[in-house]
Amino acid sequence: MLRVILAEDSVLLRAGLTELLTLGGHRVLASVGDAPALLRAVAAERPDVVVTDVRMPPGLRDEGLRAALELRSADPSLPVLVLSQYVATAYATQLFTGGSAAGLGYLLKDRVGEVEEFLDALRRVHEGQTVIDPEVVRVLLAPRPANEPLARLTPREREVLALMAQGLNNQALAARLFITEASVVKHASSIFTKLDLDPTEGNRRVLAVLAHLRGAEPA
Amino acid sequence: MSASIPSVPVPPAPPAPPVAVWRAARRPLRFLGSWWPWRCWAYLGSGFPLGYGVLLALAVLLGLGVLLAVAGVGLLLLTAALAGAVPLGELERRRLRWVEPRPVADPHTSLAGAGPAAWLRTRLRERATWREFGYAALLGPVFGAAGLGVVSLLAFSLMLVASPVIVWALAPEPVMLVPGEVVAGPLEALGGTAVGLAGLVLTAYAGALIAGAQVKCARLLLGPRTEDDRVLELTRSRVRLVEAFEAERRRIERDLHDGAQQQLVALSMTLGLAELRLRAHPEAADAAALVSRGREEAKLALAQLRDLVRGIHPQVLTDHGLAAAVSEVALRHPVPVTVDLELPRLPEPVEVTAYFTVAEALANAAKHSGASRVGVAGRVEGDRLTLTITDDGRGGADPGAGAGLAGLADRVAMLRGRLTVSSPVGGPTELRVEVPCSG
Numbered sequence: 333m334l335r336v337i338l339a340e341d342s343v344l345l346r347a348g349l350t351e352l353l354t355l356g357g358h359r360v361l362a363s364v365g366d367a368p369a370l371l372r373a374v375a376a377e378r379p380d381v382v383v384t385d386v387r388m389p390p391g392l393r394d395e396g397l398r399a400a401l402e403l404r405s406a407d408p409s410l411p412v413l414v415l416s417q418y419v420a421t422a423y424a425t426q427l428f429t430g431g432s433a434a435g436l437g438y439l440l441k442d443r444v445g446e447v448e449e450f451l452d453a454l455r456r457v458h459e460g461q462t463v464i465d466p467e468v469v470r471v472l473l474a475p476r477p478a479n480e481p482l483a484r485l486t487p488r489e490r491e492v493l494a495l496m497a498q499g500l501n502n503q504a505l506a507a508r509l510f511i512t513e514a515s516v517v518k519h520a521s522s523i524f525t526k527l528d529l530d531p532t533e534g535n536r537r538v539l540a541v542l543a544h545l546r547g548a549e550p551a
Numbered sequence: 552m553s554a555s556i557p558s559v560p561v562p563p564a565p566p567a568p569p570v571a572v573w574r575a576a577r578r579p580l581r582f583l584g585s586w587w588p589w590r591c592w593a594y595l596g597s598g599f600p601l602g603y604g605v606l607l608a609l610a611v612l613l614g615l616g617v618l619l620a621v622a623g624v625g626l627l628l629l630t631a632a633l634a635g636a637v638p639l640g641e642l643e644r645r646r647l648r649w650v651e652p653r654p655v656a657d658p659h660t661s662l663a664g665a666g667p668a669a670w671l672r673t674r675l676r677e678r679a680t681w682r683e684f685g686y687a688a689l690l691g692p693v694f695g696a697a698g699l700g701v702v703s704l705l706a707f708s709l710m711l712v713a714s715p716v717i718v719w720a721l722a723p724e725p726v727m728l729v730p731g732e733v734v735a736g737p738l739e740a741l742g743g744t745a746v747g748l749a750g751l752v753l754t755a756y757a758g759a760l761i762a763g764a765q766v767k768c769a770r771l772l773l774g775p776r777t778e779d780d781r782v783l784e785l786t787r788s789r790v791r792l793v794e795a796f797e798a799e800r801r802r803i804e805r806d807l808h809d810g811a812q813q814q815l816v817a818l819s820m821t822l823g824l825a826e827l828r829l830r831a832h833p834e835a836a837d838a839a840a841l842v843s844r845g846r847e848e849a850k851l852a853l854a855q856l857r858d859l860v861r862g863i864h865p866q867v868l869t870d871h872g873l874a875a876a877v878s879e880v881a882l883r884h885p886v887p888v889t890v891d892l893e894l895p896r897l898p899e900p901v902e903v904t905a906y907f908t909v910a911e912a913l914a915n916a917a918k919h920s921g922a923s924r925v926g927v928a929g930r931v932e933g934d935r936l937t938l939t940i941t942d943d944g945r946g947g948a949d950p951g952a953g954a955g956l957a958g959l960a961d962r963v964a965m966l967r968g969r970l971t972v973s974s975p976v977g978g979p980t981e982l983r984v985e986v987p988c989s990g
Contacts, residue, residue, distance in 0.1 A: 342809070342813040342817075344813060344814070344817045345813055345816060345817050345820070348817050348820045348821065349820070351824065352820060352823075352824060355824065355827075387808070387866070392805070393866075393869060393870050394870045417808060417812055417816075417857065417860075418857075418861075418866055418867060419857065420861075420865070420866070420867040420871075420875075420879050421878075421879065421882065422867045422870070422871040422875040422876075422878070422879065423867070423870075423871075426871070441812075441816045441853075442816065442819065442850050442853045442854070444816060444819070444820045444823065445816075445819030445820055445822060445823040445846050445849060445850055446823060446846075447820075447823040447824060447826070447827050448827070450823075471882055471883065472882070474882070
């Protein structure tokens with residue numbers, strides 16, 4: 333059971349998400365409707381995970397995301413799952429640039445329809461993994477000649493990288509792609525080599541995507 | 552090839568309003584008995600010292616200004632001469648009320664910004680300022696001289712009218728009204744009085760004529776020009792239209808985001824929960840499959856709605872600015888796009904216009920150009936944003952053909968910017984946008 337604080341300004345969704353989380357066996361410590369209330373609630377309750385919307389009152393811009401960043405800079409170990417209506421990579425970039433990406437998640441709101449997937453993402457974020465929405469990953473990793481160094485990856489490697497970015501482990505990945513775990517490992521090392529990533533670094537599943545996100549940060 | 556804004560037909564100018572003092576002068580007796588002659592004399596009498604003062608000031612400022620232009624200080628003096636025409640114009644518009652009941656409106660536009668620098672920048676750009684300067688230059692040599700003439704004639708006439716008194720007062724000294732002929736006594740000087748009265752009538756008419764001419768001239772040079780007026784009003788109404796359109800876009804985006812999108816997310820979540828529960832009952836497998844399909848459809852609707860909302864107004868533009876929003880479009884573009892934008896946050900109308908221009912240009916490049924690469928580059932230099940969108944396609948884009956480019960040219964023109972398209976047949980196509988950022 334996780335103790336969750338939920339921030340979402342739509343009353344309808346707040347009630348639905350609370351129900352969903354409760355059904356998943358978690359406890360919603362507080363559900364709030366704006367960014368300042370979120371900061372107050374987290375300070376008061378010390379939850380296991382924070383789930384927040386990007387667009388929130390008072391300004392109805394990216395207050396929720398900013399609140400998430402503020403919470404993370406105060407406590408880098410606090411797991412935060414950000415729900416967004418936007419595929420726009422700028423928001424994901426904003427979230428993942430700066431501190432550690434461990435225990436951070438960026439999911440499209442659509443994902444809450446896939447209840448089990450959503451609850452699984454919450455659990456993974458709590459375990460310190462990084463979760464990036466498959467749709468965002470798809471946009472980022474779409475084959476495009478201009479997109480160096482991702483252009484160097486084969487279509488299969490890109491597929492593997494996309495699933496890795498979503499936080500799937502080798503076993504799940506192998507099952508999803510109907511290949512052996514050994515070939516997943518082979519693809520992975522090839523990807524790391526092509527993207528010049530240090531294979532010894534921890535949590536490397538999403539390193540490739542994060543590297544790309546950081547590279548995509550507008551000047 | 553340049554895209555230009557279609558010209559808007561301007562209705563014919565209304566006839567010029569009549570000059571009040573000239574109308575009054577058409578009824579001689581009433582005119583002479585009215586206040587009109589006195590008003591004209593006061594107007595011209597105060598005008599000539601003012602006119603000569605302005606002439607002197609202009610001569611000094613312009614003379615020194617030209618002499619010292621090389622040293623740089625001269626330019627300041629020349630600027631001062633030009634800027635000084637603005638308060639003079641204001642004074643003259645007020646003084647004109649002595650002889651013209653219909654006021655002349657202030658031709659200047661409202662200021663873009665506060666402080667003396669903004670004042671000077673705006674005023675020096677206006678044609679009205681230059682017209683006022685022209686009026687200032689005429690004031691001394693033309694109206695000052697005419698005014699001096701009238702005042703002299705007035706003084707001389709008054710002296711003649713008073714000649715019997717003068718003769719009486721100066722007696723026994725001999726007085727000559729006409730050189731060489733001594734006037735014997737006050738009674739004999741009555742002839743002079745008659746000439747003086749005739750002179751006064753003449754002076755009254757001369758004053759009316761000249762004051763009326765000055766009214767005409769002031770209307771022409773100190774008032775708003777009707778065509779400026781209309782163009783200004785036209786621009787304002789277009790700006791209002793664009794702003795209203797923009798506000799409406801934002802409202803639709805907000806309504807969709809806060810309403811339909813959230814409802815669909817909630818629906819898809821409810822269906823997800825229902826599916827989860829149904830899956831616990833093997834006998835309800837059919838129902839679970841149906842609910843699952845419903846959820847997939849809701850997901851599809853959400854994705855479509857998201858694209859639609861982004862097309863209406865991308866939130867990333869508001870939150871992260873032009874460079875980020877353009878990068879998002881580039882990521883989704885079927886043709887590889889190189890984005891080279893080094894931009895600070897700009898005023899919202901500039902960002903919105905620039906964004907939609909780039910989006911339209913990229914859409915055109917994908918649809919028509921057959922390009923294999925597109926480049927978007929942008930910089931802010933001084934207070935101008937310059938954006939260029941180039942593709943290596945087959946060229947031949949016609950800005951007049953589609954509503955897209957012409958509409959964009961209009962929007963850019965709204966911000967006092969410029970959109971040019973260079974697209975020779977065979978390519979490459981370059982679209983260039985320049986917009987001032989000072990707002």
